[in-house]
Each structure stands twice: as structure tokens, then as C-alpha cells.
Amino acid sequence: MLASEQNTEPKTAPAGRDPVLSLVELRTSFDTFDGTVRAVDRVSYDIAPREMLGLVGESGCGKSLTALSIMGLVPTPPGRVEGSIRLNGRELVGLEEKEMRKLRGSEISMIFQEPMTSLDPVMRIGKQIVEPLVQHQGLSGPEARARAKDMLDRVRIPEATRRLDEYAHQLSGGMRQRIMIAMALVCRPAVLIADEPTTALDVTIQAQVLRLIRDLQTEMNTSVLLITHDLGVIAESVDRVIVMYAGRKVEEAPVSLLFRRPQHPYTVGLLGSVPKVNRAGRPAKGRLLEIPGIVPALNQPIRGCRFAPRCRLATDRCRAEEPPFETKAPGHSAACWHSDKAMEIAGE
Amino acid sequence: MTIYIIRRLLATIPVLLIVAVVVFSILYLAPGDPAAIIAGDQATVSQVEDIRRNLGLDRPFHEQFLNWLGDIVRGDFGQSIFSNRPVIDLFLQRLEPTLALALTTTIITILLAVPLGVVAAWKAGSWIDRLVMSFAVVGFSFPVFVIGYILIYVFSITLGLLPVQGYRSLEDGFLPFISHLILPSLALAMSFMALVARITRASVLEVLAQDHIRTARSKGLTTGKLLFSHALPNAAVPIVTIIGVGIAILLGGVVVTESVFAIPGVGRLVVDAILARDYPIIQGVLLIFSGVYVALNLLLDILYTFLDPRIQY
Numbered sequence: 219m220l221a222s223e224q225n226t227e228p229k230t231a232p233a234g235r236d237p238v239l240s241l242v243e244l245r246t247s248f249d250t251f252d253g254t255v256r257a258v259d260r261v262s263y264d265i266a267p268r269e270m271l272g273l274v275g276e277s278g279c280g281k282s283l284t285a286l287s288i289m290g291l292v293p294t295p296p297g298r299v300e301g302s303i304r305l306n307g308r309e310l311v312g313l314e315e316k317e318m319r320k321l322r323g324s325e326i327s328m329i330f331q332e333p334m335t336s337l338d339p340v341m342r343i344g345k346q347i348v349e350p351l352v353q354h355q356g357l358s359g360p361e362a363r364a365r366a367k368d369m370l371d372r373v374r375i376p377e378a379t380r381r382l383d384e385y386a387h388q389l390s391g392g393m394r395q396r397i398m399i400a401m402a403l404v405c406r407p408a409v410l411i412a413d414e415p416t417t418a419l420d421v422t423i424q425a426q427v428l429r430l431i432r433d434l435q436t437e438m439n440t441s442v443l444l445i446t447h448d449l450g451v452i453a454e455s456v457d458r459v460i461v462m463y464a465g466r467k468v469e470e471a472p473v474s475l476l477f478r479r480p481q482h483p484y485t486v487g488l489l490g491s492v493p494k495v496n497r498a499g500r501p502a503k504g505r506l507l508e509i510p511g512i513v514p515a516l517n518q519p520i521r522g523c524r525f526a527p528r529c530r531l532a533t534d535r536c537r538a539e540e541p542p543f544e545t546k547a548p549g550h551s552a553a554c555w556h557s558d559k560a561m562e563i564a565g566e
Numbered sequence: 567m568t569i570y571i572i573r574r575l576l577a578t579i580p581v582l583l584i585v586a587v588v589v590f591s592i593l594y595l596a597p598g599d600p601a602a603i604i605a606g607d608q609a610t611v612s613q614v615e616d617i618r619r620n621l622g623l624d625r626p627f628h629e630q631f632l633n634w635l636g637d638i639v640r641g642d643f644g645q646s647i648f649s650n651r652p653v654i655d656l657f658l659q660r661l662e663p664t665l666a667l668a669l670t671t672t673i674i675t676i677l678l679a680v681p682l683g684v685v686a687a688w689k690a691g692s693w694i695d696r697l698v699m700s701f702a703v704v705g706f707s708f709p710v711f712v713i714g715y716i717l718i719y720v721f722s723i724t725l726g727l728l729p730v731q732g733y734r735s736l737e738d739g740f741l742p743f744i745s746h747l748i749l750p751s752l753a754l755a756m757s758f759m760a761l762v763a764r765i766t767r768a769s770v771l772e773v774l775a776q777d778h779i780r781t782a783r784s785k786g787l788t789t790g791k792l793l794f795s796h797a798l799p800n801a802a803v804p805i806v807t808i809i810g811v812g813i814a815i816l817l818g819g820v821v822v823t824e825s826v827f828a829i830p831g832v833g834r835l836v837v838d839a840i841l842a843r844d845y846p847i848i849q850g851v852l853l854i855f856s857g858v859y860v861a862l863n864l865l866l867d868i869l870y871t872f873l874d875p876r877i878q879y
Contacts, residue, residue, distance in 0.1 A: 289784055322786035330784075335777040340799050340874055349795075350785045385875045401785065 236307075237264035238441045239288070239326075239409050243301040244311075246280070246287045250296065253517040257283045259465040260301070265409065270435055270442040272456035272473065274449060274488065278513055280465040281445045285411045288443075289328050290318040306408060324354035327402035331414035333394035337386035344382030347401045354405050369400035372437070373430060392423035399431065406438055413445045428455045449488060453477060461485050464513050464524040467543060471550040479561065481552035483529045484509070486563045523555070530563055531556045570879035571868065578860045585856040586638070589849045590631050596843070603843050604647055621647075634849075643850035648842060653850035656835060663733045664831035666743070667823065668816055670751040671758060676809065679759040683766025683805075684793050690771055698763060705760035710819050714753040714826040721749060731828040750827040754819050758812045765808040769801035776800070802873040810866040814859055 246258035258280040303310040347366040370378035373396040416424035461469040469482040487509035511528035526532040543553040601618040643653035686698040734742040821833035839847035
């Protein structure tokens with residue numbers, strides 16, 4: 219059964235607000251010896267001002283490449299980025315490197331998964347934080363340093379003045395990630411892309427860092443694209459979620475709806491493969507749900523639904539025809555022929 | 567740090583002692599009798615014996631060695647057998663040209679080879695990279711004297727731009743000084759540059775793959791800043807090491823270069839001393855060079871702590 223609305227690319231940003239960042243039919247592919255790998259395939263979404271958008275999916279689903287495409291950091295060649303990426307109305311695809319460079323770190327910033335290796339080990343922390351200010355705003359000397367110190371205060375690093383003169387190896391993983399956040403936000407960018415920002419951290423630190431990103435987002439009026447494979451992280455922090463599978467967007471929903479009533483069997487599988495505990499602190503009843511099989515190779519055209527080979531609901535139609543991405547409920551869209559039955563998988 | 571330096575300085579004593587033993591043994595290991603050579607072809611046996619006694623060559627080995635070592639510790643490197651002048655004076659007299667040559671060579675190398683290596687790494691696989699690396703192979707394959715004579719032929723004889731040979735002290739003015747140094751420095755720098763450019767390329771290439779470079783790019787830094795404020799400082803330790811090793815090799819290469827370009831430096835002093843079997847000079851200069859090597863190594867180790875804050879002693 220199909221949902222009544224037939225628009226294939228629903229307007230995703232909450233009505234009335236122009237999106238800060240808007241992706242339309244983004245395609246990122248790589249030319250390899252084994253043919254063209256379509257790592258990101260016709261993905262569209264918007265991020266509203268001050269919104270925190272989550273991007274989930276397993277490794278290799280193209281979520282990080284989406285981020286690198288937005289940042290203009292996909293090496294071309296062998297990579298190729300097509301479609302449209304608009305930042306405050308400005309087209310980024312095909313933008314000259316010189317122009318793109320001016321946006322990086324000032325309008326759009328990124329933090330990475332590995333805080334241990336993402337900072338320059340031989341440059342003082344202060345100088346690293348100041349660099350975007352020097353590059354983009356022409357600040358220098360005490361003024362820039364004052365801004366750096368202010369940022370360290372904002373990311374709640376104690377003894378900020380002393381830390382400015384330290385090196386990365388003198389700091390813990392959590393601290394380094396805070397430094398990364400300070401560095402990314404120092405020019406007050408419109409969009410912050412956080413690629414697995416807490417994956418490499420201790421669980422206790424994870425919550426702190428997420429909280430920090432959330433707080434700073436409100437404080438500094440930044441939109442955040444949070445990329446993660448961890449649904450726990452998503453549940454705690456984001457407003458809206460996009461689920462990607464094998465380079466395609468398969469589901470998009472406000473976070474509460476996604477958890478309450480997922481419309482795509484892949485999302486159901488993702489939710490089911492997270493261990494839960496009951497109130498007594500013991501593992502909850504029921505088996506962990508696993509998604510059988512592996513992600514398909516992306517170097518040849520795929521017929522039908524990409525998830526079909528791993529999907530228990532798959533029918534002949536799924537294998538022949540790719541399901542359109544359509545609205546299933548207000549604000550909630552998915553690409554599945556059998557979305558009404560998706561929850562059945564979890565019930566088994 | 568101070569303690570480390572003191573410890574390192576103390577550790578150089580046994581090293582230099584071993585060098586001293588080896589250097590001193592040359593006198594005995596080398597063929598030919600110095601007393602007979604000094605005495606000349608016409609000397610009688612008793613004349614040779616007189617000379618032997620005067621030079622102390624008839625005493626037991628250990629006695630000679632300890633005497634010699636004691637003098638050196640007091641700063642006395644002995645006297646040249648032929649000119650009867652103190653070795654240390656002869657050495658200092660010849661030091662300026664050698665130092666000037668080594669210094670200009672090192673400066674040329676660092677100024678050219680390091681940026682070339684960085685650019686080659688940045689453009690890895692491109693024609694620039696290939697050009698730099700083929701230059702490195704060529705530069706490393708040709709011996710100093712071949713490059714030297716080619717340079718003389720092209721720039722001095724054919725084009726007449728630079729002097730063929732010789733040396734002018736800095737006191738004679740900068741222009742004559744530098745014009746006499748350009749060709750020998752270039753000849754000497756060729757293999758040095760090849761070495762440094764290769765190592766620079768390799769270590770910068772390695773650094774460019776590191777995560778923090780991606781961070782630097784995401785900050786919107788220019789390529790120049792990316793390469794020279796982030797990539798190069800991170801690649802500095804191996805590069806500085808190879809420059810240190812290069813300077814050591816350079817001191818050896820100076821001997822040949824000085825001969826090709828008729829520069830009255832320490833290299834020529836040693837060559838002449840070897841040809842004349844003037845052992846005190848050979849021994850003195852070898853020992854001083856060993857001291858320089860040891861000091862160079864210590865300097866490098868100290869330098870590392872400034873290049874990489876993670877290195878601590």
C-alpha cells in the first residue's frame with residue numbers, strides 16, 4: 219500500500235525557514251579500475267537554521283563522503299561531485315578551490331572522529347585555534363589570542379590561557395575534541411559538520427561532548443550536521459534524522475518519530491541491533507536483531523531496492539523497481555514499498 | 567635537559583678515545599717508514615735512526631700514544647714533520663675556505679632541496695614530482711669531480727661568467743668571495759640536494775596523509791600554509807637528520823672539491839699531508855673532524871626537542 223502523497227522529494231526543512239544548507243540530488247562518485255563507484259547517490263536534504271540534523275548509517279554508506287563533498291574536500295579526480303549543494307543560497311558544487319577555501323573554516327567547519335590525531339602534534343594549541351581567524355578575518359596577535367581564549371572558555375576547558383601554549387599530546391582525548399570544536403567554531407560558521415565526534419571517546423566523555431555541541435549550537439546560532447553510526451548519540455542530541463543506506467537516503471524523520479515508528483526495514487534493523495537494558499539494569503528480553511548480509515558493491519548499477527537482498531520483507535517488486543522516497547506521515551518519509559509492514563521485522 | 571647534555575658530553579669521551587687509538591695506529595698500520603721518508607733518498611742508516619729517535623718513534627707504542635694523547639688534551643696537536651709548524655696553526659689557517667665552502671653548500675641545499683622536496687610531495691605523481699626526482703637520481707649518481715669539471719667547463723670556460731679556480735677571502739670583498747664559491751658549492755651541493763630532496767619528499771608525503779592535515783584543510787588554510795606551517799614542521803625530524811648526515815658527508819666531499827677547484831682548505835691540507843706522509847697533520851685533522859662529527863650528532867639530538875615537543879630526554 220502506498221502513502222497518498224506522491225511527491226518524491228518532500229520539502230524537508232520545517233516550513234517558513236529557508237534552509238542554511240541544501241543538498242539536491244548530490245552524487246559523489248569515484249572512478250576506479252573496477253568502474254565508477256557511486257558512493258553518494260542522488261541524496262537530497264536540507265538543514266534549517268539552528269537545526270541539529272543527524273545522519274546515520276553503517277560504515278561505507280556514504281555519510282562521511284557526503285560531509286567531505288559539502289566541505290569540498292573530495293579529491294577530484296578520482297572523485298566527482300555532482301548535483302547541488304547550496305550554502306545560504308550559494309552553490310558550492312563546481313565552486314573554484316580558491317573560493318571554497320574562503321568558506322571552509324569560516325562559513326562551514328568540520329570536526330572529525332579521531333581527536334587523538336586530528337590536531338597538529340607540533341603546533342601549539344593556541345596557534346591552531348587562531349589560524350582560521352588569521353586566514354579568514356585577518357586578525358593577529360593579542361586580539362586573535364583573546365578570541366582563542368574565549369573559545370576555550372566556551373568549550374569549558376579550564377585554565378584556558380595556559381592551555382593555549384600547550385601541545386596536543388599534553389591533553390586527553392576529550393579535551394582534544396573540545397579543542398577541535400573550539401577551532402571549528404572560532405569563526406562562527408553557519409554550519410558545523412561533526413563526523414563521528416564521540417566515537418573515539420570514553421562513554422562518560424561522549425555525553426559531555428554531545429551536550430557541549432548542543433549548547434554551543436544554541437549559543438552560537440550554528441546548524442549542526444551530526445554524522446554517526448550510533449543511534450544512542452542520535453536519540454540524545456538531534457532534532458531530525460536521515461538514514462542512509464548504500465549511498466542512498468532511505469528514511470528521514472523527526473527523531474522521536476523515527477524511534478517510535480520507523481518506516482524502513484533497514485532503520486528497524488538498525489534500531490533492533492542496539493542492545494537495550496530494562497529498568498533493573500539487565501539486558502532486555504528478546505534477541506538482538508541482526509541485519510543479514512552485507513552492503514552491496516557500489517561499482518555497478520543496482521536494480522530495484524538496494525536493501526532488498528538483506529530485507530526479510532523483500533518481494534519481486536522490491537528487486538525490480540526502486541521504491542520512491544515519499545512521505546509516509548507528516549514530516550516522515552521513507553523509500554520502501556512495504557513501509558507499513560516495516561515494524562513487523564522487530565516483532566518477530 | 568642540562569643533565570642530558572652533560573651525560574651526552576661525558577659519553578663522547580670513550581668515543582673520542584677509540585677514535586684517538588685508531589688515528590694514532592695509522593702511523594703503524596700504514597706502509598712506509600716516516601723516518602726514512604723525512605730523511606730522504608740519500609740518507610744513511612744512522613741519519614734515519616737519529617730522526618727516528620728525535621721524533622720518539624723508537625719508543626714503545628703505548629708510551630708514544632700516551633705522550634701524544636697528553637699533548638692533545640693540552641691543545642697541542644704536534645708539529646708538521648716537514649714545515650715544523652704546529653698542526654693546529656696549519657689547520658686554523660686552512661679552516662676559513664673549508665668552512666665557507668661547507669656553509670654555502672649547506673645553505674644552497676636547504677634553500678633549494680627542501681622546497682623542491684615539499685613541492686614534489688604535494689604534487690606527487692605529477693611531472694614536477696618526476697622532474698625533481700629524476701634530478702635527484704642524476705645529482706646523486708655523478709661524483710663531485712665530474713660535476714665540478716662540467717660546471718667549470720660550462721660557466722667558467724664557455725660562458726666566462728665565473729672564475730675557474732681559487733679562493734678569495736671574505737676580507738677581499740663579498741663579490742670575489744662568493745663568485746669563487748658558487749661553482750664548488752654547487753658541485754658539492756648536487757648530491758647533498760638529491761639526498762635532502764628525496765628525504766623531504768618522502769617524509770612530507772607521509773605527513774600529508776595524516777589526519778591533522780585534513781583538519782588544516784578543513785580550516786580553509788592556503789596551500790602554502792598547509793605545506794609550510796603544518797606538513798613541513800611535522801616532517802622536520804628526518805629532514806634535519808639527513809641534513810646533519812649530509813654535512814658530515816660534506817666534510818669528506820670537501821677534500822675532492824677543494825682539489826678540483828684549487829681551494830686552499832683543510833681538505834687540501836689533508837691530501838697534501840697524506841701524499842707527504844706528514845702523520846701529525848693527518849692525525850690532528852682526523853681527530854678534529856671526529857670531534858666535529860660527535861658535536862654534530864649531539865646538536866641534532868638537542869635540535870629534535872625543539873622540532874618535536876613530544877621528544878624529551
